[in-house]
Amino acid sequence: MRRKREMAADLNSLSATEISSGVASGSFTAEAVTQGCLDRVATREDAVMAWEFIDPDLALAQARAVDATADKGLLAGVPVGVKDIIDTRDMPTGMGSPIYDGYRPQTDASCVARLRAAGAVILGKTVTCEFAGLTSRKTANPHDPARTPGGSSSGSCAAVADNMVPVALGTQTGGSVLRPSSYCGIVGFKPSFDTFSLKGVFPAAESLDTLGLHARTVDDVELVTSALLAKDHQPAPDMPRPPVVGLCKTWMWDDAQAETQQAVEKAADAMNAAGATIRDFELPEEFEWLADVRGRINARERAVAMAGEWANDKDRLSEQLQNTLQYGIDTPFEDYLDAMYLMETCRVRMNQTFEGCDVLLTPVVDGEAPVGLTDTGSPRFQALWTMLHVPTITLPVHTGPSGLPVGIQLVAPYRADRALMAISRWTLDAIGA
Structure with missing residues (x-):
């Protein structure tokens, strides 16, 4: 029994790609993976406070159902956290507000239904700022509980960063996927606008709202994307050549703290050393x-x-x-x-201004996560790209003066999400992250 418990504890640190492969091949069970994640939650939740609702019996029942199925699906046994503004038919959806205490939707949101159909285990509901806005709740940064994890997808990001789940759903209206991902040192992905269905997701600003992903690897982002789009999973092929990179500091550069400037500049140097062409890139004045x-x-x-x-x-x-x-x-x-x-x-102008660049390299946050749980950080370095509807990703490549994570942001042309995945993998290899 002790050996089984130790094995379960190790499984929580695996990537979604490793879990789905292992469960499908019979190397371990979905139940063992889920138990490992639940054990991690039991150990760390008092410090991190990432979860709004979690029912171990319900999670384990889902896992056993996956184990009993011959066709286990693309996400075979992968535990997933779901931001608590996203409807789940078997769990409350509280929107981070007392108004919705105990609210039980009758059906799953489209994204949740797609995950279940692909064999995922919905581990529970993660803490969100009130109605996915700026009013923070209880979640702490796993790297330093005295600091914010960012918001509004606070619990989703913290749960992934703390190895409670390999992936989680978030939403971004300003910077609610990328900012907390940078603060917590994981991969955060906001796809091109309208890539994933928002049916069953409480709306904030509907011309901006985008479903996004928190993960620990780029491969996992691609895997879950395939499940959400119900398409054959074919990871983006490796880059045929080093990318042409636009170094886009933006007009906000002087407002960034030294660690953010260093993260971007060191990334540019490493990419250049690996063969990328680096060009200074300025956005039009308007x-x-x-x-x-x-x-x-x-x-x-x-x-x-x-x-x-x-x-x-x-x-x-x-x-x-x-x-x-x-x-x-x-x-x-x-x-x-x-x-x-x-x-x-x-x-419209954005789609015409990449000027031969494959991707833009730009800041993602002001600096390290702010001290305190009230201020979830500024969305300015993320919100610009959310308004432009382009796909963006943050990669954990740097640490600040307090030893906390600081990411970089890569931005691709609209609907060039697949190319962004290939460039992201190339970038991590170039930087050695």
């Missing part, structure tokens, strides 16, 4: 104006999406969210349209 209108778009669309909660349960919303919704209500529709026109114009 892109800087996006920072001025993002708040307007976000607030206006949140106010529309949450009209019912505002009308019936306003007093149960945080003061911070109330202020955001009031700003949205007070924003004239014409001002919103002007902001949308600028954003849509920049999107």
